[in-house]
Every structure is written in structure tokens, then in C-alpha cells.
Amino acid sequence: MKNLLKLGLGLVTSIAGFIEVGSVSTSAQAGAEFGFSLLWAIAAATLCLITLCEMSGRLAAVGKHPLAAAVRERFGFRYQVIPLGAEIVLDTLVLVAELAGACIGLQLLSGVSYRVWALPVAAVAWLLLWRGHFSVIENGVSALGLVSLAFVVAVVKLHPDWSEVARGFVPSAPSTDLARYGLLAVSILGATLSPYLLNFYSSGAIEDKWTAKDLTTNRVVAGIGMGFGSTVSMAVLAVSALVLAPRGIRVDGFQQASLTLPAALGRAGVPLFAAALTVGCFGAALEVALNLSYVMAQSLGWNWGEDQRPLDDARFCTVYTLAVLIGVLPVLAGAPPLSVTMIAMALTVLVLPFVVLPFLVVMNDPRYVKTHRNGWLGNAVVVLVIVGGALMALIVIPLEVLGGG
Amino acid sequence: MRRLALAALLLGAFAGAGCRGDGEKVADARKTLASWESTVRLAAAQRQANALPKPFFRDVLRAAREGVEKEERRLDRLAAKGAEEASPLAGQARALLGEIDALRASVP
Numbered sequence: 001m002k003n004l005l006k007l008g009l010g011l012v013t014s015i016a017g018f019i020e021v022g023s024v025s026t027s028a029q030a031g032a033e034f035g036f037s038l039l040w041a042i043a044a045a046t047l048c049l050i051t052l053c054e055m056s057g058r059l060a061a062v063g064k065h066p067l068a069a070a071v072r073e074r075f076g077f078r079y080q081v082i083p084l085g086a087e088i089v090l091d092t093l094v095l096v097a098e099l100a101g102a103c104i105g106l107q108l109l110s111g112v113s114y115r116v117w118a119l120p121v122a123a124v125a126w127l128l129l130w131r132g133h134f135s136v137i138e139n140g141v142s143a144l145g146l147v148s149l150a151f152v153v154a155v156v157k158l159h160p161d162w163s164e165v166a167r168g169f170v171p172s173a174p175s176t177d178l179a180r181y182g183l184l185a186v187s188i189l190g191a192t193l194s195p196y197l198l199n200f201y202s203s204g205a206i207e208d209k210w211t212a213k214d215l216t217t218n219r220v221v222a223g224i225g226m227g228f229g230s231t232v233s234m235a236v237l238a239v240s241a242l243v244l245a246p247r248g249i250r251v252d253g254f255q256q257a258s259l260t261l262p263a264a265l266g267r268a269g270v271p272l273f274a275a276a277l278t279v280g281c282f283g284a285a286l287e288v289a290l291n292l293s294y295v296m297a298q299s300l301g302w303n304w305g306e307d308q309r310p311l312d313d314a315r316f317c318t319v320y321t322l323a324v325l326i327g328v329l330p331v332l333a334g335a336p337p338l339s340v341t342m343i344a345m346a347l348t349v350l351v352l353p354f355v356v357l358p359f360l361v362v363m364n365d366p367r368y369v370k371t372h373r374n375g376w377l378g379n380a381v382v383v384l385v386i387v388g389g390a391l392m393a394l395i396v397i398p399l400e401v402l403g404g405g
Numbered sequence: 406m407r408r409l410a411l412a413a414l415l416l417g418a419f420a421g422a423g424c425r426g427d428g429e430k431v432a433d434a435r436k437t438l439a440s441w442e443s444t445v446r447l448a449a450a451q452r453q454a455n456a457l458p459k460p461f462f463r464d465v466l467r468a469a470r471e472g473v474e475k476e477e478r479r480l481d482r483l484a485a486k487g488a489e490e491a492s493p494l495a496g497q498a499r500a501l502l503g504e505i506d507a508l509r510a511s512v513p
Contacts, residue, residue: 255469
């Protein structure tokens with residue numbers, strides 16, 4: 001029973017990690033412009049994410065260290081300043097995008113501008129962080145996040161040609177717009193492999209008091225949780241490929257993406273899309289704000305823990321309070337959510353090597369993981385992520401800056 | 406050294422892909438306009454089939470109007486710079502704006 005409950009950790013990270021503003025926008029754009037042909041990018045990113053999350057959980061369960069604390073201890077504070085600074089900038093941008101995404105979902109439901117929703121959404125997020133325990137955030141969001149299964153139901157109801165869907169898992173070059181195709185593949189990878197997920201996952205495992213006995217659970221949690229998230233993400237791409245691509249509709253705004261579900265689910269379509277977007281983005285916003293506190297506290301040696309009283313870890317609580325406050329300002333000012341998401345994605349790709357490279361060293365150091373060091377396959381996947389991340393940065397940033405995106 | 410040159414070449418090619426000429430910008434505007442036109446038609450059909458709530462339909466039309474207006478302004482700028490196909494396309498954008506306004510008027 002206890003092990004079953006632990007599956008919730010994987011579910012919350014997968015829901016907030018996959019179905020959030022970045023994955024919805026990149027998957028919907030990919031499906032609308034290239035049909036099923038970018039499904040392989042989601043599958044590849046998922047494989048990397050499962051491996052990295054499994055490592056994060058193993059580090060926490062065996063070494064009793066979250067990622068940021070282990071890197072600080074192993075490399076010293078001077079090095080830790082680099083990933084810390086990068087994560088502060090990146091997580092703040094991602095937080096803006098997630099808060100905006102949650103507000104856009106509410107706009108789709110109500111017709112009232114997303115800017116009006118900014119303060120209420122930020123207030124509820126802060127209250128949940130202040131008053132709620134880690135398990136409340138984890139299990140509450142997991143349960144609500146099941147609404148995103150509507151995308152899977154919609155795909156089945158739209159009766160796709162399954163052989164065509166299967167062909168999407170084999171990478172292939174498109175006949176036109178190769179640069180755009182590459183940019184979207186990179187965007188999907190960048191949106192999926194968010195560094196904040198790794199530290200959040202290991203911190204959550206410590207909050208849940210995992211031990212070496214939980215290593216099997218950790219593998220199942222990482223696999224099933226991320227698998228669930230990626231199935232939904234693939235379904236977003238597929239409904240977009242089935243509804244928008246044949247009509248030549250590109251996704252320049254969430255209004256276009258949300259026309260996909262009514263085609264399969266009728267009048268329930270828009271409310272379900274809006275609910276999935278709101279819950280996914282809200283859950284991710286909670287995670288990102290909490291992760292900022294985790295990273296700061298673990299890097300600077302403060303008390304930390306979502307289950308402690310605010311009085312006992314005042315600096316930890318101050319960080320997420322400030323994060324939510326700063327994060328909501330651009331939403332109030334009307335920052336375009338899609339543009340913020342694209343900038344955050346490009347920065348993610350740049351930050352990835354600084355987070356993942358020291359992680360690899362730690363995961364091969366017996367002082368941290370004892371006999372549970374990485375196998376060659378795990379190392380290969382991490383190296384692949386680092387090299388892929390560096391190449392991604394080289395490709396995406398010129399495209400973004402010079403107008404290709 | 407050869408690898409560095411290859412990397413620079415690749416980077417240059419991608420950067421080149423990012424720096425688009427006026428002709429490509431007009432082609433892009435055409436695609437965007439066609440996309441908004443299809444969006445409006447799909448939304449209207451779904452609304453007629455009672456599959457879209459009224460506030461959402463209005464929101465789609467508002468977003469479509471903003472998107473088409475943006476393209477119209479871009480095409481006007483390109484036409485002023487001498488891009489041949491920009492002017493008729495800007496006319497199409499204005500016609501589409503009229504269509505959107507008519508639909509907005511039909512949803513009180």
C-alpha cells in the first residue's frame with residue numbers, strides 16, 4: 001500500500017512535467033505542422049527523462065542527498081553558483097509561463113482575460129505552498145491531472161490510421177521546412193527535459209523518506225509516471241495532427257490548440273482542454289516555485305522541507321513567496337505566454353549541461369550511491385543528453401534570435 | 406580545425422535559415438492568414454454544431470482578429486518596401502477581418 005502511494009510522486013512530476021504550458025504548445029504546434037512525424041522526439045525525450053529521474057530518486061534513496069546538495073558537496077559552492085544562478089533565472093521564467101498557462105486555461109473557460117486571473121491564481125498557489133503539505137500538493141494535483149486523459153480518449157474517438165501513427169516513432173526528414181522541423185524537435189526535447197524536475201524529484205523522494213529498499217519502487221515510479229505523462233503529451237500531438245493539420249491550421253495561440261478536443265468530444269471538449277491546461281500548468285507552477293526554494297536552501301545550507309512549519313524554515317518559505325510574487329508580475333502586465341515559453345525553452349537547453357554533467361560524476365561516485373552506481377547504459381543516456389543539449393543550444397538559439405521561430 | 410569549420414558552416418546555414426527575405430516573409434504571412442481563416446471556419450462550424458461555448462467562440466474570434474490585424478500591418482509594411490504580392494494579400498486580410506466582424510456581430 002505504501003509503495004502504491006509512492007507512485008503519486010512519479011505521477012505528479014509527470015503531469016506537471018509533461019502536461020504544462022511548454023509541452024502543450026510544442027506538441028500542438030508539432031502535430032499541426034508536421035502530423036505524427038515528431039512523435040519520436042517525445043519518445044526520445046521521455047526515455048532520457050525516465051533515466052534521469054530514476055537517477056535522481058536513486059541518489060536520494062541511497063545517498064540521502066537531493067541533487068543540488070550533492071553537487072554542492074562534491075564540487076564546492078564556487079561551482080554550485082553556476083547551476084544555482086542558471087536555475088534561478090530559468091525557473092523564474094518557467095514559473096511565469098506556467099502561471100500564464102493556468103490563467104489562459106481559465107480564460108478559455110470563462111472568456112475573461114487571463115490577466116484578470118493572474119492575482120487569484122498566484123494567491124491560491126501561494127496559499128497551497130504555505131499551508132499545504134508535500135503530500136497534499138503531490139496527491140491533489142495527481143488526482144486532478146487525470147483530466148488530461150481526455151486527450152487520449154479524443155485520439156481513440158478520432159480513429160487515426162494507427163500504422164501512420166506508428167511511423168511517427170521513426171525519425172525522418174520532412175520534404176519541406178527542415179529548419180522548422182528541427183526547431184520543433186528541439187523544443188519538444190527542451191520542454192520535456194526541464195532541469196527543475198530532476199532536483200524536485202530527488203527533493204520529493206527525501207520529503208517522502210525513501211530508503212534503499214525503495215529502489216524498485218523508484219524504477220517503477222519513474223517509468224510509469226513519465227510514461228503516463230508522455231502518453232498524454234503524444235495524444236496532444238496526435239489530436240493536433242488529426243484535427244488541425246488537414247485544415248492547415250497552425251498553433252499561434254491556445255485558442256487554436258483548444259479547437260482540437262471539441263472535434264472529438266463535442267461540447268465537453270473546450271472545458272476539458274481548459275481544465276487540463278489549468279491543472280497541468282498550476283501543478284507545474286507549484287513544483288517550480290517549490291524547486292526554487294529547494295535549490296536555494298540546499299545550495300546555501302538552509303533548513304528546508306515543505307512539511308516543516310514556515311517558522312522553522314522561514315528562508316525556504318520566503319523564496320517561494322518571492323518567486324510567486326515576481327512570477328505573477330509579467331502575467332499581470334500581459335506578457336505573451338507562448339513567447340515566454342519559447343525563451344524559457346531555449347534557456348533550458350543552455351542550462352541542461354551545467355546541471356547534468358556534475359550529476360553524472362555524482363552518480364558514479366560510491367561515496368554518494370555506494371554500490372548502486374550508474375551502469376554503462378545510464379552513463380550513455382546522460383552523455384547523450386549533455387551532447388544533445390549542447391547541440392540543441394547551438395541550433396535553437398540562432399533560430400530563435402534570427403526569427404526562424 | 407575541419408570540425409570547427411563544419412560546425413561554423415552548419416551554424417551559418419541555420420542562421421541563414423533564420424534571416425528571411427521579403428519573399429519568404431510574404432509566404433509566411435500567406436500561411437498565417439490561411440491558418441486564421443481555417444481557424445475561423447472550424448470554430449464557426451463547431452459553434453453551429455453547438456460544440457463551442459459562446460464565451461470561448463468570442464475569444465477565438467478576438468484572437469483571430471488580433472492575428473489577422475498583425476499580418477495586415479506586416480503586409481502593409483512589406484508592400485511599402487516594394488514586395489509585389491504583399492498588397493493583394495493585405496486586401497485578403499481586410500476581407501477576412503470583415504468576415505470575422507460579421508461573425509462577432511452575430512454572437513451578442
